[in-house]
Amino acid sequence: MRKRSKIDLFAGAAALFAVFIVGGGGASAGEVDAQDFTAVAKGRYLSILSDCASCHTVPQKSQPFAGGRPIETPFGKIVAPNITPDMETGIGSWTDDQFDNAVRKGIGRNGERLYPAMPFNAYTKMSRKDVLAIRAYLNTVTAVYNPVVANTLPFPFSIRTSMRVWDGLYFKQGEYVADPHKSAEWNRGAFLVDGPAHCGACHTPKTFLGGDRTAQYLQGSPLQGWSAPNITNDARTGLGGWSVEEVADYLKTGHNRVTAATGPMAEAVDLSTSKMTDDDVRAIATYLKSLPGDGKPQTAIAASVPEMAAGGAIYRDQCSACHGLDGKGVDRLFPSVANSSMARADDPTTVIRIVLRGARSVATDKEPTAPGMPSYGWQLKDDQVANVLTYIRNSWGNAAPAVSPDEVARLRASVTKRSD
């Protein structure tokens, strides 16, 4: 029994539209020939760059792009729709204009505004041709009957007209324009970061309305119980300590000498960045490293402070067997906490969470080991977690604000119910 509602984007309106349908092959009307191999291949690659699969596929269910995956937003959960070419519950009956409007303008099929959980404010950087190539590719995936009720945010966010205001504040429509003073590689990187790869969706902090704080572009942001790190070239908290090759390596394999991707980034590496070309990951690296950090100075906390001494004892007894007495870990096995900007981040959410719950790093074909960090939540009390992190953040040349037991207690309570 399919629920029909006015707000439901995808159910049952197909019959009202006279659209020429080609069995699972999707609409043949349109600017891009669905049978064009080049367009489909290009579209497939663009869908990888755009990481459509991340939101639109339920993990471990072998129904790519069939939707149904709940996306966490600060306002509640919103469920990603079915974008397979299914005529009734997918986008098989959409026109090219409707598809392009959704992806690049944030306007749904019936003219309603989409929530920016769909990162149209990034995808706007792509060209119409790019987007229709994605469509050509999506037309080739298996059509799956899977009705999805997309609008699940609580009132008042369920009223989509409020998006008009949001769009006015935060949505800057328009394709990417190359900077003629910069190299082709830099421009490619800027296009990817701000466009299909939509890095800012996680790495740029948001206002309370969920729009980008552009003054802190890519300087890190909390989400889903993690803190996405600063990915500008800041020496202390960003990519300043990595070479372009090391950034590219991280994106391509999920690992480098210093650290490994885990949590939501593990998924981004698995589904998207590890499948990009070497040139593209290099371009992203080049662009990111061109963004200056804020260079705020930070003084290290003295080793003699009681919290540092306690943290040092814990580190020596518990952490050093993997992360080393010198904090340098083991290449591509145990992160180098001595050199980790993640460890030094002003927002310690991710490091607290990893210590409490453990973490699995991503496996890629080039780096299949996927080492895991054990969970210490059962063993270390809040003050002990705080002190060992304070110690790590202020040893071997590191400097960062102390972590407090209250921060640990709050995070411990808030992640208890999470299953990820």
Place this chain on the structure above:
Amino acid sequence: MDYEQFGSPVMARILPKKDVVIIGLGWTGSVMANELTDEGLDVIAIERGPWRDAPTDFPPSQMQDELRYRIRHELFLRPDQLTFTLRNKLDQQALPMRDWGAFMPPNGVGGGGVHWNAEMWRFLPSDFVLKTHLTQRYGADFLPADMTIQDWGITYDELEPYYDRFEYLCGTSGTAGNLRGQIMEGGNPFEGPRSRDYPTKAQAQPFSHTLFAKAARELGYKPFPQPSGNLSTAYTNPLGLRMGPCTYCGFCEWFGCSNYSKASPQTTILPVLVRKDNFTARDNSEVVKINTDRSGKHATGVTFVDSSGEAWEQPADLVILSAFSMFNAQLMLHSGIGQPYDPKTGEGRIGRNFTHQTISSVNGFFDKTKFNFNPFIGSGSIGMCIDEFNGDNFDHGPLGFVGGGYVGQVQTGARPIESALTPPGTPKWGAAWKTAIKDNYLSTVKPGTGVHGSFYAYRDIYLDLDPLYKDRFGRPLMRMTIDIKDNEAKQNRYLTDKFADIIKAMGATSLAKTYRTAPYDATTYQTTHLNGGVIMGADPKTSAVNRYLQSWDVSNLFVLGASAFPQNAGYNPTLTVGALAYWAADAIRNQYLKKPGPLVDA
């Protein structure tokens, strides 16, 4: 409990067919699964115990727990799930091993590879042709009348490339002793020739191990570091898997490794294997039978029971039995594959040539004001050893026995419950005991398996099904009939005395020497190097599998593991077990798959 509800017989549900079903996902199952998935086959591995992984199951926050993992042996099979009965002689009644003692069988993904010491020894070239070699040198009459040793059906030279392969898979740390025929300083001068050096250098040795080597050298021996699967440096293996350096924690045997520095299926194979589309594993599912067709000559798959009591049938074209030596033998008996061995007639394939290891040790007590060994620092395969008394490396003529073993200070650590020892004559309790452990803990040398001798095969040391005791499925337990024969007792006495001389020469004030004597004791630990029962050989009358580990009875069944050893040599078995697995995998990939059927004429 209302039994009538459950009175009806159980029907197994049939699963979709796979190309290969692998019984047991330990070392040999993992090697074979990786090889056959590379060949493009669709492989399922069924493991009786749970999936295991370092960050969840052996983290460094809780692994250092001697009570839990050694004394209560939590990682191991529960006898309640499956055990054996044991007797020494044919005219005795076998009784169940209600708790483990003499050995400790593994359970779970990774099998014994999770909690072994990672001691990585090659056998000697003469070990593979033992019967021929000893008969030629000493004459047939020199061997005891009831000794049933055999040649293996393959030679060291044939196996050498596979030894190399497993050593490199594991990142083995060692010093070569014989490099392509050239004897190298610092290595084992008695070893067979190796084609290239070890992948990583030998581990560092703590104080007492170094002191042992010095004493041994001064007595004219050639000590060398024990080859170790606890790595001396970070290493990336041929599958691209990263391993870390061992940190000498002293929690090796009985324990999983917390920091990816011990070779195991988890660190060397499984992360690559699970990513393959054509591989699936099922844990907590026990295979209870290998099914054959009406002719009994062709396996059709296996039947297994999962944790909710459901029975399933997994059909497959090729069956790999890799469940650990003893469970291999047991499953062959329960499946009715191969004639069971009868010690009275000497006929039958399954259950013959069952062997263990001949183990003893010498503890040394030293002056605490002069010697501080920090004995808690160690790794599973740390140690300085001498091989002068192994195999046929020495003249047995005047001695009246055959066989031998390495001896060495191979102390792996000093966890206090088992290592707070007192010199001989100290009361077992009271103030004297308390003072003695305080005065001796740091200055005691406790090698553990310091004398590690061979255990040859005998007519009346064998495996069969017990007539009385049953397992939880109502099937008979497997019965072990095993004893220490005069030959092994003599061998052990000789080796132990030689070993004691070296410990004394280290400067010990007093020694506590134990010999291995009859009767075989089911209550004291003697390694889990249980072998035989499904042995390999050239003669189908006296072996169960051919030189490729293919069953003589059922040609689409291969049986991997130390069950294939016709007798045990004076070395730890796993490197040979792993090499044989690669050797069998090669035979399957290059010969069997092209033309399924017997690879050797019976």
Place this chain on the structure above:
Amino acid sequence: MEARSGPLFSRRSLLLSTAALLISTSSRSTARTIAGALPWEPNGGNPPVAAKLGPWEFFSVDEGRAMEALADRIIPPDAQTPGGKDAGSAVFVDRQLAGGYGAQEGHYVRPPFIKGMKNQGAQSEGGPRKEYRDGLAALDKACKAREGGKSFADLTDDRKDAVLKNIEDGKLELEGVDGKSFFALAIKDVQTGFLADPIYGGNRDMAAWKMIGYPGARYNYLDWVGRHNEPYPLPPVSMIGRAEWTTNNSGAR
């Protein structure tokens, strides 16, 4: 849809055996299919279960008294180090008997129980719980009969030692119990508790480890393996830490 093969075992035996199995294994015991990636879940694993402070969980008041007295003779207190009682050995034994060790968890306990040769291993139906109940009762009974009506705990230390020595030498037999075997068991368990991690109730404050010089639950000796014949300087640590892990103004959990 699914074909069925022939009958295999009785359903009763499968369900009973599997149920027992699920209770006795400590790690995950539900069958899973693993494919595609290494399994992961947060807070994975089985941390150790700490012994709880509080009243006896297995011993009666009298048994607990006798056990404490026994522990203090097996490991007497002295000026530097506590005895078995203050180190918590009796608590350790109590908690172990209340738990899996006492219940012979995981052991093969199917009949028949036939007495065999010593080297065939214990064939005891009752297990440690029965041995302690019977043994402690018999110990007190024997003392009351011979020592002027006093139970074991009420004897002087010298008398206690004499009684124990007589049991050990076979000169004093305990009624209905193999006294030698019971005393050997008590020695083993008391000494085990003394040397185990404090999380299990014994070895309080790591007193035993401090006494012998064992650094405890450490994992990294990379910087010490090459330092020969030098005393190791760091204090012992248990699985729940050591004093140095906490500042004086610690935040509570």
